[in-house]
Amino acid sequence: NAGVTQTPKFRVLKTGQSMTLLCAQDMNHEYMYWYRQDPGMGLRLIHYSVGEGTTAKGEVPDGYNVSRLKKQNFLLGLESAAPSQTSVYFCASRGGPEGYTFGSGTRLTVV
Amino acid sequence: AQSVTQLGSHVSVSEGALVLLRCNYSSSVPPYLFWYVQYPNQGLQLLLKYTSAATLVKGINGFEAEFKKSETSFHLTKPSAHMSDAAEYFCAVSGYTGANNLFFGTGTRLTVIP
Numbered sequence: 001n002a003g004v005t006q007t008p009k010f011r012v013l014k015t016g017q018s019m020t021l022l023c024a025q026d027m028n029h030e031y032m033y034w035y036r037q038d039p040g041m042g043l044r045l046i047h048y049s050v051g052e053g054t055t056a057k058g059e060v061p062d063g064y065n066v067s068r069l070k071k072q073n074f075l076l077g078l079e080s081a082a083p084s085q086t087s088v089y090f091c092a093s094r095g096g097p098e099g100y101t102f103g104s105g106t107r108l109t110v111v
Numbered sequence: 112a113q114s115v116t117q118l119g120s121h122v123s124v125s126e127g128a129l130v131l132l133r134c135n136y137s138s139s140v141p142p143y144l145f146w147y148v149q150y151p152n153q154g155l156q157l158l159l160k161y162t163s164a165a166t167l168v169k170g171i172n173g174f175e176a177e178f179k180k181s182e183t184s185f186h187l188t189k190p191s192a193h194m195s196d197a198a199e200y201f202c203a204v205s206g207y208t209g210a211n212n213l214f215f216g217t218g219t220r221l222t223v224i225p
Contacts, residue, residue: 033212040120042201042215050210058210090155092213097205098143098162100213104154 003027006091006103013081013110021076021106023091029101031094032074033058034066036087037105043090049074081110113138113204117216125224130174130189132219134202137183143205144185145213146176150198158200161185172196197223 004025013019023032030051035043045058049068063085065077074093078085091103118133136142146158159170166178172195176187185202199220203213 031211033210035215040217042217043203043213044215045210045212048210048212056210058212094211097207097211098160100145100205102155 004091004093004101004103006089006106008106009104010107011109013078013108015081015083015110017081018077018079019081019108020078021089021091021108023074023076023103024072025074025093025101026072027093027095027101028071029093029095030071032068033092033094034064034074034076035090035092036060037090038087046076046089083110086110113142113206113214115202115204115214115216117200117202117219119219120217121220121222123222123224124192126194127191130187130192130196130221132187132200132202132221134176134185134187134216135183136185136202136204138204140207144176144178145203145205146170146174146185146187147201147203148172148198149201149218155201158187192221192223194223194225197221 007022033048034046037043044060047066049055052071055066067075089106114137116135144161147155159168161178169175174189199218202216
């Protein structure tokens with residue numbers, strides 16, 4: 001089925017560890033996004049990409065890096081995880097001004 | 112700049128009662144507006160979207176929303192609440208520059224009382 005796939009779905013990290021979250025879409029969308037969701041704060045944009053090889057910072061980029069080496073993939077990296085990065089992470093892609101598709105989320109806990 | 116304000120972080124209604132979840136937006140250009148629902152421990156599901164066609168938008172599960180430009184509002188309603196409507200609801204507005212991303216409200220948690 002066409003859509004956005006996020007891996008992993010769950011992860012527990014120790015403070016200081018690193019990890020990469022993978023987002024893959026098969027809709028040939030140019031725009032891709034990483035959001036984090038925290039209680040009472042809605043979804044906030046971490047980083048985004050407007051096409052292969054391009055990335056840019058969103059509202060809350062500190063502590064994260066991203067890469068878009070292939071059009072279909074958008075990777076979110078945490079170099080040194082902190083408890084403040086405990087959150088649910090959503091990837092999304094955009095196929096037009098009204099066509100956003102979201103992944104099912106990654107629940108990350110940093111202990 | 113685009114932004115969304117959802118009034119009421121928690122709303123409780125009795126089963127069978129009217130559901131009204133409020134959303135006001137700020138946008139310098141005609142917006143695209145969205146309502147998403149999130150059930151516990153699940154992802155986001157699109158309920159409905161406004162894309163400058165009809166101002167009254169019908170969505171899934173009996174929900175609808177009305178775009179009112181004069182009030183900069185896009186409130187979500189459902190005539191009769193079901194227990195299965197208990198979830199968190201997010202209003203969002205699309206951006207038009209740079210990222211063209213969605214700007215989300217802080218969410219409203221709906222509780223349905225039997």
